[in-house]
Amino acid sequence: MSDDQAAVQAEASEWFEQHWDPRMPLGEWWELLAGAGLAFPSWPEGFGGLGLPPALAKAAIRARREAGAFGPPNGIATFLTAPTLLTYGTAEQQRRYMPGIVSGRDIWCQLFSEPGSGSDMASLATRAELDGDEWVINGQKVWNSGAQHARYGILIARTDPEQPKHGGITYFLIDMTQPGVEVRPLREMTGDAAFNEVFFSDARVSDADRLGERGAGWRVAMTTLSHERDPENEGSGSGGGAAFGSVDLSLPVEEYARQVEEQIDGFSLAMSGEAGSVLERIVDDRRSADDPVMRQRLAELTSLRRNARLSGQRAAAAVKAGGQPGPEVSTLKLLGSEMARRTRDLGLEAMGPDGMLWGDDAPERGLFHAYGMFTPALSIAGGTDEVQRNIIGERVLGLPREPGEQELRSKPWSELDRG
Numbered sequence: 290m291s292d293d294q295a296a297v298q299a300e301a302s303e304w305f306e307q308h309w310d311p312r313m314p315l316g317e318w319w320e321l322l323a324g325a326g327l328a329f330p331s332w333p334e335g336f337g338g339l340g341l342p343p344a345l346a347k348a349a350i351r352a353r354r355e356a357g358a359f360g361p362p363n364g365i366a367t368f369l370t371a372p373t374l375l376t377y378g379t380a381e382q383q384r385r386y387m388p389g390i391v392s393g394r395d396i397w398c399q400l401f402s403e404p405g406s407g408s409d410m411a412s413l414a415t416r417a418e419l420d421g422d423e424w425v426i427n428g429q430k431v432w433n434s435g436a437q438h439a440r441y442g443i444l445i446a447r448t449d450p451e452q453p454k455h456g457g458i459t460y461f462l463i464d465m466t467q468p469g470v471e472v473r474p475l476r477e478m479t480g481d482a483a484f485n486e487v488f489f490s491d492a493r494v495s496d497a498d499r500l501g502e503r504g505a506g507w508r509v510a511m512t513t514l515s516h517e518r519d520p521e522n523e524g525s526g527s528g529g530g531a532a533f534g535s536v537d538l539s540l541p542v543e544e545y546a547r548q549v550e551e552q553i554d555g556f557s558l559a560m561s562g563e564a565g566s567v568l569e570r571i572v573d574d575r576r577s578a579d580d581p582v583m584r585q586r587l588a589e590l591t592s593l594r595r596n597a598r599l600s601g602q603r604a605a606a607a608v609k610a611g612g613q614p615g616p617e618v619s620t621l622k623l624l625g626s627e628m629a630r631r632t633r634d635l636g637l638e639a640m641g642p643d644g645m646l647w648g649d650d651a652p653e654r655g656l657f658h659a660y661g662m663f664t665p666a667l668s669i670a671g672g673t674d675e676v677q678r679n680i681i682g683e684r685v686l687g688l689p690r691e692p693g694e695q696e697l698r699s700k701p702w703s704e705l706d707r708g
């Protein structure tokens with residue numbers, strides 16, 4: 290550890306010693322943490338951080354973990370909205386929305402995918418038409434995680450159908466509590482209803498809530514997605530924080546932390562990055578590493594993890610140099626879904642016949658089984674594995690684009706065959 294890191298860690302440790310109290314109401318704790326700049330230490334001062342470079346930010350986070358203090362809020366708000374807002378938002382937009390994000394008061398959702406536009410997101414059809422100084426939104430989004438709890442959404446919509454598909458899109462910050470927004474939950478194979486369909490019927494957004502230039506929404510959305518694919522994203526809350534759903538801010542932190550701990554939810558386990566530790570426990574309990582084939586597969590997973598960690602550090606250094614995560618994060622996302630699949634397979638196999646149980650009958654109260662059921666989502670959300678391979682091929686390795694893509698990129702959206 291460098292002298293600078295040691296100094297940051299010591300100062301943060303002293304702060305936690307003075308201020309951390311698990312009996313404090315959750316909302317009050319999150320306000321305090323953000324106010325001290327220790328919620329997201331790399332973010333700017335006044336917005337939950339201290340503007341620290343990544344290595345020093347990690348030292349401050351380490352101090353929190355060592356103090357056993359509960360982490361900052363976590364969700365689309367911190368993971369996707371905040372880094373995009375900090376890049377493209379006006380000073381007024383940042384002042385208006387960042388305090389609610391860093392203190393966990395406002396839950397956000399992401400309104401990008403549509404029934405006919407998932408991987409080919411640039412073909413999206415939700416319309417935004419200007420009426421005075423407001424935009425009128427009509428259309429449908431789908432797979433919107435947490436939209437049933439959200440106060441605001443990050444939305445991309447078509448503002449100019451006569452431009453080529455990437456050119457006529459604009460990015461908005463939309464109020465989800467207005468009458469023209471209808472949220473319908475969708476049930477997944479895990480049994481949970483974490484995501485939704487969202488319908489817009491003459492919903493309204495002020496032009497002051499446009500993020501970035503008119504027609505530049507694709508570029509802004511790519512920034513959001515690069516943060517979604519970046520495992521080093523400080524707003525992802527891995528190792529601390531809270532869940533994606535609605536939160537009772539008046540609960541004592543210890544009570545809320547207990548609820549989070551008890552939640553049987555494969556999604557939370559996948560997002561926390563703790564699945565590897567659960568696998569280790571299963572393998573130890575069952576003495577699975579006595580089997581040489583299993584031992585070999587565990588060793589392969591360990592080396593994959595080490596590779597991912599090293600690549601993550603390199604990506605973080607590149608972000609530090611260039612300001613934004615680049616297409617290289619697609620490699621990390623691919624590694625992430627591969628590691629999740631291997632972790633799932635090894636854990637369920639190590640359990641033998643118990644691997645086929647579900648719910649309370651299963652070992653670990655079914656947590657690992659719920660994780661196993663959730664893992665396919667990791668190869669889909671934030672762009673599928675196939676799409677990541679396309680990005681790596683075209684933007685990292687410089688291979689030619691898919692046949693016909695160039696023509697589709699130059700035609701006006703209104704002339705494209707869709708669906």
Ligand SMILES: Cc1cc2nc3c(=O)[nH]c(=O)nc-3n(C[C@H](O)[C@H](O)[C@H](O)COP(=O)(O)OP(=O)(O)OC[C@H]3O[C@@H](n4cnc5c(N)ncnc54)[C@H](O)[C@@H]3O)c2cc1C
Nearest residue numbers: 399400401402407408432433434666669670671672673675
């Ligand atoms: C858990 C979860 C949470 C999500 N949360 C959100 C959210 O909050 N907000 C939001 O907007 N969206 C969300 N999504 C949606 C996600 O972004 C889309 O599912 C994803 O982009 C894929 O789109 P699609 O489902 O329409 O699949 P499609 O695009 O229809 O793809 C179907 C198949 O075709 C393949 N394919 C498509 N195009 C190509 C190509 N050019 N080359 C090679 N193969 C290709 C794909 O890889 C895939 O296997 C979420 C998804 C999941 C699983």
